Amino acid sequence: MPRPRKFPDGGVVISTYVPYELYEKVKELARSKGKNISEVAYELIKRGLEASGASAADPPDPPEDALHVALKGLEPLERERVLQFMKGLEDAEAKLAKLGPNVRQARAGRPTLLDVVNQQEVTKLKGTVVDLKRTYERSIKRIVRDPATLNMIGERLLRLMKELGVPP
Amino acid sequence: MSAPREEVGARLGRRKKWQDAVIMTIYIPLDLKKELEARAAARRKSLSEYAVGLILKGLEAEKETEANIDAKAKEVP
Numbered sequence: 001m002p003r004p005r006k007f008p009d010g011g012v013v014i015s016t017y018v019p020y021e022l023y024e025k026v027k028e029l030a031r032s033k034g035k036n037i038s039e040v041a042y043e044l045i046k047r048g049l050e051a052s053g054a055s056a057a058d059p060p061d062p063p064e065d066a067l068h069v070a071l072k073g074l075e076p077l078e079r080e081r082v083l084q085f086m087k088g089l090e091d092a093e094a095k096l097a098k099l100g101p102n103v104r105q106a107r108a109g110r111p112t113l114l115d116v117v118n119q120q121e122v123t124k125l126k127g128t129v130v131d132l133k134r135t136y137e138r139s140i141k142r143i144v145r146d147p148a149t150l151n152m153i154g155e156r157l158l159r160l161m162k163e164l165g166v167p168p
Numbered sequence: 169m170s171a172p173r174e175e176v177g178a179r180l181g182r183r184k185k186w187q188d189a190v191i192m193t194i195y196i197p198l199d200l201k202k203e204l205e206a207r208a209a210a211r212r213k214s215l216s217e218y219a220v221g222l223i224l225k226g227l228e229a230e231k232e233t234e235a236n237i238d239a240k241a242k243e244v245p
Contacts, residue, residue, distance in 0.1 A: 007197040011196060013195050014193070014194050017191060037192065038194050052225060
C-alpha cells in the first residue's frame with residue numbers, strides 16, 4: 001500500500017543555500033525533536049512567516065503608486081519617457097544588488113578573472129548611471145511636476161550614484 | 169548536502185560569499201512555494217535568500233517560546 005501523501009495538494013523540493021552555522025542549528029533542532037532536517041526547516045519557515053505577521057504581507061510599493069498617480073496627467077510621449085527612465089533605474093539597481101558589496105570595490109592584490117569581469121560590469125553600470133543622471137536633469141526634472149515624486153526619483157538616482165562613486 | 173562546501177562556492181563562482189554555505193533541500197507544499205516566490209520577488213530577493221531569512225526568524229521565535237516555557241516552569245513551585 002503506498003504511503004499517504006504528506007501534502008495532499010502536492011509538495012515540491014526547494015534548494016536553499018544556507019550558512020553552515022545555520023545548517024548546524026537546524027540539524028541540532030531536528031535531532032532534538034526526532035524529525036528530519038527538511039521537516040524542521042519547513043516548520044521554521046512557517047513560524048518565520050507567522051512571526052513576521054502582517055508585515056510579511058507583500059508591501060504595496062508606495063513610491064511606485066505615487067509615480068503612477070503623477071504619470072496620469074502627462075502626455076503619452078512624456079509618460080513613456082518617464083517609464084523608460086524608471087525601468088533603466090530599476091535595472092541598474094537590480095544589477096548593483098546582484099554585484100554585491102564585495103565586487104563594487106577593486107580588491108587589493110592580483111585580480112582574478114572574476115574580479116576583472118566584475119570590474120567591467122561596474123564600469124558599464126557607472127556609464128549607465130551617468131546616462132540616467134543626464135536624462136534626469138534634461139527631461140525628467142522638466143516632465144515630472146509633482147515635487148514628492150521627483151524627489152523620490154532623485155533620491156533613488158542619488159543612492160545609485162553614491163554606491164557606485166559617481167560624482168553628483 | 170549534495171556537494172562539499174568548497175565545491176558549492178567554486179561552482180557558483182562566488183567563493184567568498186558561499187564559502188561557508190551548504191545546500192539544504194526542503195520539502196514544502198506547492199502553494200507555500202508559490203507564496204514564498206511571490207514574496208521574495210516583491211523584495212527582490214531569491215527564493216533561497218528569503219527562505220533563509222524566514223528560517224532565522226523561525227529559529228528566533230522558537231528560542232523565545234523555549235525561554236517562555238522555561239520561565240513558566242521556574243514559576244511553578
